[in-house]
Amino acid sequence: SQTIHQWPATLVQPVGSPLSLECTVEGTSNPNLYWYRQAAGRGLQLLFYSVGIGQISSEVPQNLSASRPQDRQFILSSKKLLLSDSGFYLCASTAGGLSYNSPLHFGNGTRLTVT
Amino acid sequence: AQTVTQSQPEMSVQEAETVTLSCTYDTSESDYYLFWYKQPPSRQMILVIRQEAYKQQNATENRFSVNFQKAAKSFSLKISDSQLGDAAMYFCAYRSDWMDSSYKLIFGSGTRLLVRP
Numbered sequence: 001s002q003t004i005h006q007w008p009a010t011l012v013q014p015v016g017s018p019l020s021l022e023c024t025v026e027g028t029s030n031p032n033l034y035w036y037r038q039a040a041g042r043g044l045q046l047l048f049y050s051v052g053i054g055q056i057s058s059e060v061p062q063n064l065s066a067s068r069p070q071d072r073q074f075i076l077s078s079k080k081l082l083l084s085d086s087g088f089y090l091c092a093s094t095a096g097g098l099s100y101n102s103p104l105h106f107g108n109g110t111r112l113t114v115t
Numbered sequence: 116a117q118t119v120t121q122s123q124p125e126m127s128v129q130e131a132e133t134v135t136l137s138c139t140y141d142t143s144e145s146d147y148y149l150f151w152y153k154q155p156p157s158r159q160m161i162l163v164i165r166q167e168a169y170k171q172q173n174a175t176e177n178r179f180s181v182n183f184q185k186a187a188k189s190f191s192l193k194i195s196d197s198q199l200g201d202a203a204m205y206f207c208a209y210r211s212d213w214m215d216s217s218y219k220l221i222f223g224s225g226t227r228l229l230v231r232p
Contacts, residue, residue, distance in 0.1 A: 032218050043121075043206060043224035049217055057217065088158060094218050103150060104220055106160035 002027040006091045006107030019078040023091030033074040034092040086114045117142045121223035128197045136192045138207030146212035149190045154204040202230040
C-alpha cells in the first residue's frame, strides 16, 4: 500500500516570504500526484496535479506553483506568500495506469499560517 | 465542469442511531466514480466507501452504505448504529471515468457529523 510523507506538519510564515512544501510517496511507481488546499471549515480545493515527471496541471490561478522533479516527489512553492494562502495543504496520490476506480491516498497535511 | 454539493453543513445523531448525509452532483458524463471520505479531528483523510456509476447495486461497507440515484444525481451516505468514533467531517467526491487520466477528485464542501452519547 502507498505511504505519503508530507512535511512540515505546521508552518508559520510572514507575508511576502517564500514557501516550499514537499511530498514524497512510497509503495507505488508512476503515481498521479495532487496538491489540495482546505480553508478553515471548507472543502478541499484542487490546486495542482501531475501525471508524470515534469508534468504539472494548474486548476486555480494563484501565486503558488508546483514541481515534480522525481517520479515520487511533488513540491508546492511560492515566491511571496499572501495572507490568503493560509490553510491546510494536503498532498495526495493514486497509482497511475488503470487505477481510475482506486481512491486517493492522502498525506497528513501541512497547516500553513501566513502572518 | 462537474460540481459536488453537500447541502448539510452539520448533522447530529444519537449514538446507536442511523443518520444519512446528502450529496448531489452535476455532470454530463455517464461513467464516473463517487466516493465518501471521512476527516476526523486528526485531519487525516480516510476513504469510507466508493461507488461506480455503471453499477446499479448500492455499495456497502459494514455500517456504511450508500443510496445511489443516478438519474437524480444523488449519492447519500447512511451510517447505521452510529458510534462516537464516527464524529468527523464527511466529504463527498466525484471522479470522471477512465478517459480522464488525471483521476482527480472533485470534493463537496463537507458535512460535519456530531455524535451525541
